[in-house]
Amino acid sequence: MVTCLLLSYQNLAKLTLTATDSEAQFAGQDCQFILRLIHAKHHAQDLTFCFQKGQSKLTSIVNDDSVYLYATSKNRGYFNPGRITLRSSFPFGLYNVWTHLDFDYQLLLYPQPLENTLQDLSSSEHNVAHSMGKSRLGVDQFSTLKSYQPGESLKSVAWKQVAQGRGWLTKQFEQFSGGDHVLDISRLNHLALETRLSFLCYHIIELEKKGLRYALILPNQKIEMGLGSVHKKRCLTALALFERVKNQS
Known part of the structure; x- marks a missing residue:
């Protein structure tokens, strides 16, 4: 023993x-x-x-x-x-x-991110309404046909039109960019504080994934427009410490 x-x-x-x-x-x-x-x-x-x-x-x-x-x-x-x-x-x-x-x-x-589809949370910096964005070349939606140019990828060739004898044409697509976004907590005053912060947290993560610039507005604090890991960390930190003291468990 x-x-x-x-x-x-x-x-x-x-x-x-x-x-x-x-x-x-x-x-x-x-x-x-x-x-x-x-x-x-x-x-x-x-x-x-x-x-x-x-x-x-x-x-x-x-x-x-x-x-x-x-x-x-x-x-x-x-x-x-x-x-x-x-x-x-x-x-x-x-x-x-x-x-x-x-x-x-x-x-x-x-804050714990809560998925939401509120359309009035993220707005254009210069417009209260949600920005509809501007179209640019991309892969989201078919836009038009144009004359084939030597060197272009054969994947974009409109083979159906070629078979119909309409000549060599290529498909052109476009996608929509949402522009800059402002996340303003005052737009969610009808919700509880923790819910508002969780909704904002979710939108910050989603905007980062989409590569869209955003700003954050809290009472007595505004984080200017930006994008990237440093900007994301700054915004999430502001949400985490909003009306909090450092030694709180």
């Missing part, structure tokens, strides 16, 4: 854990945290990790040099999942050795 107790203690002795920086994630989802694991002279065995708060249904994953933990929060803003409990019942399950570790996590959580 004494030998088993000593082995249980030595299994965790001089084990080093280091928290790594975590990228901002979304509220309402399983957030991932990563710890770097450094063993001493021996390889620690039978290790389990869990957070004291915001526990997830996903269990922790322990590799040779890394630990992946999960926690869930429904609230946007800064999320602190609390201390980590490390346990081990090595070698025979007779003793349960444990410790609590506090890495003071402050993970930024964006």
